[in-house]
Amino acid sequence: MNLFSAKNKEILLAPISKKNPVIVQMLGICSALAVTAKLEPSIVMAVSVVVVIAFANVIISLIRKTIPNRIRIIVQLVVAAVLVTLVSEVLKAYAYDMSKQLSVFIGLILTNCILMGRMEAFGLNNGPWEAFLDGVGHGAGYGLILIIVGFFRELLGSGTLLGIKVIPQIFYNWGYVNNGLMILPPMALITIAVIIWVHRARNKDLQEK
Amino acid sequence: MNKESNLYTVIYAGVLVIVVAAALAFTNQALKETQKKNEDIDKKIQILRCLNVTANTKEVEAKYDELIKESFLVNKDGSKAEGDAFKEDIAKAYANGTALPVFVAKVDGATKYVFAMRGTGLWGPIWGYLSLNDDKNTVFGTDFSNAGETPGLGAEISTSKFSSQFAGKQIFKNGEFKSIAIVKPGKTAEGQDYVDGISGGTITSQGANRMIYDSLNNYVEFIKQNN
Numbered sequence: 283m284n285l286f287s288a289k290n291k292e293i294l295l296a297p298i299s300k301k302n303p304v305i306v307q308m309l310g311i312c313s314a315l316a317v318t319a320k321l322e323p324s325i326v327m328a329v330s331v332v333v334v335i336a337f338a339n340v341i342i343s344l345i346r347k348t349i350p351n352r353i354r355i356i357v358q359l360v361v362a363a364v365l366v367t368l369v370s371e372v373l374k375a376y377a378y379d380m381s382k383q384l385s386v387f388i389g390l391i392l393t394n395c396i397l398m399g400r401m402e403a404f405g406l407n408n409g410p411w412e413a414f415l416d417g418v419g420h421g422a423g424y425g426l427i428l429i430i431v432g433f434f435r436e437l438l439g440s441g442t443l444l445g446i447k448v449i450p451q452i453f454y455n456w457g458y459v460n461n462g463l464m465i466l467p468p469m470a471l472i473t474i475a476v477i478i479w480v481h482r483a484r485n486k487d488l489q490e491k
Numbered sequence: 492m493n494k495e496s497n498l499y500t501v502i503y504a505g506v507l508v509i510v511v512a513a514a515l516a517f518t519n520q521a522l523k524e525t526q527k528k529n530e531d532i533d534k535k536i537q538i539l540r541c542l543n544v545t546a547n548t549k550e551v552e553a554k555y556d557e558l559i560k561e562s563f564l565v566n567k568d569g570s571k572a573e574g575d576a577f578k579e580d581i582a583k584a585y586a587n588g589t590a591l592p593v594f595v596a597k598v599d600g601a602t603k604y605v606f607a608m609r610g611t612g613l614w615g616p617i618w619g620y621l622s623l624n625d626d627k628n629t630v631f632g633t634d635f636s637n638a639g640e641t642p643g644l645g646a647e648i649s650t651s652k653f654s655s656q657f658a659g660k661q662i663f664k665n666g667e668f669k670s671i672a673i674v675k676p677g678k679t680a681e682g683q684d685y686v687d688g689i690s691g692g693t694i695t696s697q698g699a700n701r702m703i704y705d706s707l708n709n710y711v712e713f714i715k716q717n718n
Contacts, residue, residue, distance in 0.1 A: 356504070
């Protein structure tokens, strides 16, 4: 069995661009707006989501032949809830400040449409390895957008990246001002819209007729 | 085996729940100690913040040990209680009016008294620390924390913009305990010192107002007897 056959590569890489959950499937927008005011929480959220989706998908895939059809959504929810709780506990132990900042949103990974959608649409019908790749792919596709948005919002909103000042003081002396609007959620929506615009302009096949 | 039978479904759900519960309980126990340590560090940062000292996670232990000279527990009637002030559960202390923590700090040679506060905001608990100068009347600094107030509205009580307003205010007027009122921006309070509340965070501001009064009220006997 070829672990990285053409089909598996497609499973892993398609969600990063052509089937990106945020900018093509329009899923998970809510959390993308909330956590991206700074770059660092965006990265932590991205990593957490990759871990949760990948493992949730694998677990569902491993037990897919035993799950009674009538309670499959409940089973998926339980699996996802356990993983989210685990991530939250681990963050509390090893990245306390981060867990305080992200507290609500880590819990909200559970309600992230991408997570349930992948388990229902992919994990239930495919083997564990494919499910793992699919989860990593979708998590990465989501995380990538989060990081891009976080990058621009922190750069333009606070003049910093990862808390380090990157815009030289001399710019401020010349009259440059941080755009406070970038810190507010609406600008995340507009940033995502700009990303979608650029993405569709480069991928003509995604444009609606 | 019929996967769709009722018996199978019920047993499946039961087993799943037990496995999940075991896994969660195990993680919780395994990580408890590290989490507790983080919470303690956070608590020390909060206590230092109310003394207008900022410390990051790495230096907080050293700074705390350097500044906090003494800590003890007092009862509502002013008598001292047995126990460790730092480890004491403040929520329980307020419910009983016993074993309330007091921290004595020395900042730049002057003695400061730190009192713990606890109350309720709009969505959940709020808490904080308030330090008094050695006249045991004038506020030196405060710090407020919240568990789940609305970001941008009620949660603004945790910002230094809000907490820095308290410095220099007095909790006693003519020897009588008055507390410090939190009023709507622009309003005033009769007969006591006051600060501006949070616009759009009315319930949280009222909660903080009540918290300061109720919490300090527990310490009044202790503060008076030492004057």
